[in-house]
Amino acid sequence: MNNSKGKTVSEKQSRTSAVCHALRPFGTSIFTEMTALAQRSGALNLSQGFPDFEGPIDIRRTAAEAILRGPNQYVSSIGIAPLRQAIADKMSRFYNVTVDPNTQVTVTAGATEALAATLLGLLNPGDEVILLEPCYDAYPPIIARAGARAVYVSMSVPDFDLDTSALARAFNARTKAIVINNPHNPSGKVFTERELAIIADLCASHNVVAIGDEVYEHILYDGRKHTTLLAVPGLEDRSIVISSTAKTFSTTGWKIGYGVASPDLSQAVRMSHQFLTFCTPGALQEAMAGAIGMADAYYEDLTASYTAKRQKLLSALDEMGLTVLWPKGTYYASIDINDLGFEDDLEMCRFLATQVGVAAVPASFFWKDRSNGKNLVRLCFCKTDDTIDAAIERLKRWKR
Template sequence: MSALEPKKEHVSRKAGLFTESVIREMTREAIKYGAINLAQGFPDFAAPEEIKRAAIEAIAGDVNQYAITWGAQPFRQAIADKVRWSLGLEIDPETEITVTCGSTEGMIAAMLATVDPDEEVIIFEPFYENYAPDAIISGARPRYVPLHPPRWEFDPEELRRAFNRRTKAIILCNPNNPTGKVFTREELESIAAFCQEYDALCLTDEIYEHIVYEPCAHISMAQIAGMRERTVIVNSLSKTYSVTGWRVGYCIAPPKITSAIRKVHDFLTVGAAAPLQAAGTAAMHLPREYYAALRRDYARRRELLLGALEEAGFGVWRPDGAYYIMTDISHFGFSNDIEFARALVRDVGVACVPGSSFYSQPARGAQQVRFCFCKKEETLLAAAERLHRLTKRAR
């Protein structure tokens, strides 16, 4: 071997245990083929004028240097005020809130702050693609518990078998990405009972908390009896305020856990963008009617895309929350979801996410794909027109 050739493997073992984001890959494919992007969950419509103006004013006012590492005080106070009316929880902005670079950083910071190598983290599947890599990066072993269609319910006995003395945490996405499931109080209480029995944490991703459709309602795990002190809420401005590119999120946790999250966050990213935190303060002060209008607007978009998918021949699972629709593609005759997604983006001009990317064993999602409907109605109508080309192929 030449002295110039590397003698060691310079890529970590953990980096070899997961792939790049399939969701972001499908966005690149959509750009390549000029397709309508119903894969990655970012809106193609404008953010509220109030918060855009607040960001502009903050930049013009020279709010351009580091904020306090764990978040500007006015923003943390605004988060606490909003949580008081929306969840009925009293949060101390000085000791229980960490502002992060999006909920993505919030989740990995929370995991690195709480989970040790060789501990286990329970993940419901199908799952948002970041959770398993987060567990692996933290040195933990992910354990998967299935959500069963059509209601995407978990079997309490399957969940019980996943808990053991090594269980450190369970990750809950509620409302759920990719399924659109909204967990009921009874289901949350069942999960809470296991967390308390095994002294485990719940890391709850609540980024879609305001995108819930009647008659369902969002309930935070932190509202369940006995869970306030063992819950980390991860949230963000991204989905509620249509600013996915701002990368401003936050974690809410008990003081001891918050202290640990803040230390990890400091050395991961130092802090989130200062002028956008000022805009976040304005977002938290939007009137309550804003959230009601948000739900109404997304309910219309949901119905539009559901109808288009059903007419095109997809089997659909109706979401109760978030802005995704999981579909069954078995009627189209493709061997798997990857083949279908590639044909759809190339030949039909619509991008979706292969369902296998949401499962620990890809075969479980081989006849599923996910679409998002966080788009203008004209975008969804254009997608519906293209999807109609599939009707001749459906068996």
């Protein structure tokens, strides 16, 4: 076995890397890289999408009390009953969608695990999954690990309109699912009723499951209201809606997410979830059960607060002469760097972090073919006003 002669390339590679073939092409997530660069260079971190402020004190107090009171043991694999009930109530309260908390709601370790449980629970080798790019970086590696193939349909800069003809061409007999991230990271796009209706028609005629990644469902601007896939006519029984309490309650580190779907589709999610994590921390679930049920004022304040932060950062960027793509939802905005003299978005982000003191994310990492997004840099504004003001000051100094 010491003699490497006669071995195939993959056998030789397997001696140099323990990583399975499916995951090798993906490398380290750009968010990890940019956050590490921000820490090394002392930059303000407007790269990875987590708040630099704490979520509501009452939620944290409930979790702390639950930990002290105990028990702190495994809870039901599908999630504690009060949280599943709160999620079902939320679907009815915000979207007029009725779901059975016992058979249609599954609590997971964040939306990320819900995505993994969904894709691993649904896909067979050789299946295809349609991704609308730019897309969140977790989807392709999970699809690859399931032995399935991602088929990309591009939404083009700056409007990110869905090319519905290209979308129709992407559907075929092998298509098992499509992932729709709405509101959309990184573009801030909110899918129109017409786009959702076209997606629903295509899913129905090709017997395809629509997977909704709706983690930014409560962060929309200018009076917009979210449409969940489960409320789109034709998708009621063929969609799995994934969301998370991370963004809505500024607790990204807690990783409490969930999937909502018909009993049959929920079974696919639960089947893999039980072997991925089995369950998520009971105390945090208890706190989130209370959080989701908070009065309308909480949700209105969240919108008002992000509307003000969006205005603060983006109008300052506009005034600096930068070309800003204002989001319709989410807490991300992109700037078009075409005229700024950088080779690409990665070079600019390295420059921003190390020379300007503001970390951002090169948006090209959301595309399969990175050249499609190399003119965009994504900044997040889920930060305190002090952080945003300091970032504006640094960017102004650079622009001057």
